[in-house]
Amino acid sequence: MTIQQSLRLSHADARRVEAPAGVEQALAAQNRRLQPKRGAALTIRGLRKTFGANEVLRGIDLHIPAGQFVAIVGQSGCGKSTLLRLIAGLEKPTAGSISFSDDIRADNIRVMFQEPRLLPWASVLSNVEVGLGRDRRTTDAKARAEQALGEVGLADKRGQWPSVLSGGQKQRVALARALVSHPGVLALDEPLGALDALTRISMQQLLGRVWADQGFTSILVTHDVSEAVALADRVLVIDQGRIAHDITVDIARPRQHGAADQAALEGAILRHLLGETH
């Protein structure tokens, strides 16, 4: 979107819950902030999205329970990124609704993109602090940011400029930024697509680890089926703007790349994907 469009986006989002007033409620809010949050559940009903003459999503109905790791796969242009952007609030639906479980605020959804999108003029630590949202000004902001950096293994880089980091390191900083506020939902839009194969695997392991630790609901859009099977509880195949298949991944964690049951499931999903071509 252009700068002017972005600045016109209103903050008065329908999903936003008003901040509570009063000392007791303020203390309760602070308590909630300091304790690790568990994930939020989300329900999508009849979601449609049209861009001009192009109907990208043609009716999505979906329920994701709290804490589940969902992967969305599909051909290019099938609408998986659009679905993610709708969930993250970056686009408005043409029809239908997306609702979250009660105690979530609209800015409790964090997104990770294919590009790290770090501010080049701020230090690594500063960039992670951005993820705290409105809590950026509090006294424990720096400590929380440092802890998040530590969880992705980059505590020693906190004073550096982003330009000196490698691609994988930048994405790890982006992950720390996304997780520092302990979000209820983490939306990931092909975050590992630009990385080399080995870095991708170590990042997948990192993602799996932090998800197991923090318990947020995770929605991963990926073109890589093996990544989907390695990480997710559930794989959705999107085709022609609808959910064509909803596959549960019953394999025990920790998952091994190349294990027989994983490979079999990957093959099955790929057949769905490739068999859908016209």
Added chain:
Amino acid sequence: MSIVEILPRARSLRLPRIDGLAQWIVPLVILVLWQAACVTGLMPSRVMPAPTDVAVAGWKLLQSGELAENIWVSFWRASVGFLIGGSIGFAFGLANGLSKLSNNLTDTTLQMVRNVPHLALIPLVILWFGIDESAKLFLVALGVFFPIYINTLHGIRTVDPQLIEMGRIYGMSNGELFRRVIFPGALPSIFVGVRFALGIMWLTLIVAETIAASSGLGYMAMQAREFMQIDVVVLSILIYALLGKIADSASRLLERLTLSWHPAFQKP
């Protein structure tokens, strides 16, 4: 190949000092050749006075207090004009970069005014303002306005939209978005505008002072021309060059301080 690779002994010297001195080598060489040409009679003194003559003239003016006063007056006019034109240019650049309405309303008009050479307006300016300070300030401000306007506008327009989207998602208000994403992103372009504007500032001031002033460096040069004091004329030219260089260095220092994050400013 840098001087450090060519001269092995230079490697042991601290690099910044070598770089700092190296930039003065060419001017010094020119100075020496110039002096030599005058002393040997290759250059007649009525065409071009020797550096020593210029230095003597400068010393005399310094002692009488005239030089200091003229430099101060010119410096004051340049700074105030720069501040006025620069702030207005910056404000319009911001407004037109951030607001489509403002851009639609004002950009075409500004582009038309920009293409009028501002020095050609001098006769009109004298008619409107007379020959007091406001005339010179107006001209300097007008000259400085456009490079700053255009480069600020460009800087704002070319801020990475992905970063803006990221800022939005992470809950930045409009004010924070501007302070943390848009303005720092536009800063490299704004500095380009500042450096252009500084050059135009001096040019405008010198011409304005030559035509319509009773004090300042340009006036001093004009008087010297009237009285055939070529050494003072050359002195004025050298002072312009020196002041221009100082302004540029100040700008580059500011750039280095605020843009240290940029890969171009990082030591290899």
